Amino acid sequence: MYDHRKLGRELGLFDTDPLIGAGLPYWLPDGAIVRHSLEEYIRSAERRAGYRxxxxxxxxxxxxxxxxxHWAHYDEDMYPPMDIGGEQVVLRPSLCPHHAVMYRARSHSYRELPLRMAELGAMYRSELSGVLGGLTRVRCIQLNDAHIFCTLDQVADEAAGALALIADAYRAMGIEGARYRLSLPGAGGKYVAAPEMWQRASKILAEVLDGAGVAYEAVEGEAAFYGPKIDxxxxxxxxxxxxxxxxxxxxHQPEQFDLHYVGADGGKHRPVMVHRSIIGSVERAVAHVIxxxxxxxxxxxxxxxVAVLPISSAEDAxxxxxxxxxxxxxLRAQVLDADGGSLGARVRESRLVPYQFILGPAESANGEVSVRLRDGRRLAAQPVGNAVAHVRELVEGYDTRLWID
Known part of the structure; x- marks a missing residue:
């Protein structure tokens, strides 16, 4: 593995500046493309899965x-309140309270549930300077977050659906060897005091992990303050x-915010809130793929x-x-024309680009292109339309393979 802090700067993906502040990286154009592509992937996947x-x-x-x-159990990780117009406002450490009040703003029937609410939103954590580093520990976090408001008998299916989305995303990003953890409460006042609630929620998540057939380890002291989680x-x-x-x-939070839905019996019932993040924070996800x-x-x-490489200036047009x-x-493409040096030098310059389309006199005359893959494979000349369509199919399918013969 590479160190993303070093490589990310060398590749011009992100950087930091003392005037902006520690733990507040900025994204350069190439890094912004990686981030945007990841965000668009997850938005598309969530839309297909029924999220709004x-x-x-x-x-x-x-x-x-x-x-x-959060104020009672998470205040050490929050920034101090700001006095504005006679009110105290806080940079949010989490998106879930906002989503809870958005749910509460409308009445809901059991027919609407599960209601899946998703957001790629910023949140802020007051991290100590000593733990900040690159993209993995930052103070402003862009989180791929969602909250599913559902009935008790829908919880297991919704949690299992989230695990399936995680598995799909990891395949697309090329992530292997991830480890699953059932994070449970530990001792002390960090957690909401509701033993029956903890027992019920922990049992559901354990059954979901067992049903998914994945190995996991139960670890105490790693839960969120309001409930257990699969990490x-x-x-x-x-x-x-x-x-x-x-x-x-x-x-916990449905109780705190007094959330309801109208059941088939016409009475008010309390929904369960399933929190899930498929790729976690965009910063940490990009750090990992780097x-x-x-x-x-x-x-x-x-x-x-795609890097387009004309062999000589005659093929520049x-x-x-x-x-x-x-x-x-x-597709994202650029031309590295003959003024940029020898063909070999330009091939080396674009060594990280997945596809190199090479145009010589014969290819240009015949409407063809020679394809060189990033892994060193060279393909026979083929019609331009075929090559473009094949690359587009692989890209739009989030395929990690460079080519399918």
Whole structure:
């Protein structure tokens, strides 16, 4: 594995500046493409799975977090409140209180459930300077978050569905060897005091893991303050383990916010809140794929997907037309023309680009292109349309394979 902090800067993906502050990285153009591609992947996957996307403010009144329990159980990780217009407002440490009040703003029938509310939203954690590093520990986090409001008998299926989305996302990102952990409460006042609630939620998640057929370890002291969770653990370049994805069952916040739905009997019933994050924070997800792939990202994530290389200046015009065609097809492409040096030098310059389309006199005359893959394979000349369609199919299918013969 590579160190994403070093490689990310070398590749021009992200950087930091003392004037902006520690733990607040900024994204450079190529890094922004990787981030955007990952965000679009998860939005698309969530839409297909029945989620509806929302936006919510990054600020909330202190009272919001007092009701949710964050102020009592999570205040050490929160920034101090700001006095604005006679009210105290806080940078949010989590999105769930906002989603709870958004649910509460409308009446709901059991026919609407499960109601799946998703957001790619910013949240803020007051991390100590000594633990900050690269993209893995930051103070402003872009979280792929969602909250499912459902009946008790729907909880297991919703949690299992989230695990399936996580597995799909990991396949697309090329992540293998993830470890599953059932995170349970430990001793002390960090957790909401409700033994029956904890027992019921922990039992559901254990059954979901057993049903998924994945090996897992139960660990005390790693739960959220309001409920147990499934944590999907990955390792970085130094062997350090961290949580990338989570699925949580929450009976606490629906009670705190007095959430209801109208049941088939016409009475009011309390929903259960399932929290889930498929790729976790975008920052940590990008850090992991940088280290995992060494910058040679799967084609759908690559900042440049196709490099067009004319052999000589005589093919420059044809190369520019081919590049435009690729861009029109929704692919990220650029021309490395003959003024950039020898063909070999330009091939080396684009070594991390998944596909190199090479145009010589014969290819240009015949409407063909020679394809060189990032792994060194060279394919026979083929019609331009075939090559473009094949690359587009692989990219749109989030395939980690470079080519399918």
């Amino acid at each position: 996307h929302v936006y919510s403010p990054v600020l909330g009144k202190r009272e919001l977090y007092e009701i949710s329990g 999907v653990q990955v390792r970085d370049h130094a062997g350090r383990e961290s949580t990338l994805s989570t699925v949580q069952v929450d009976f 280290e995992l792939h060494g910058g040679a990202f799967p084609a759908w994530l690559a900042p440049v997907q 044809a190369a520019a037309q081919l590049c435009d065609r690729l861009l029109d097809m929704g």
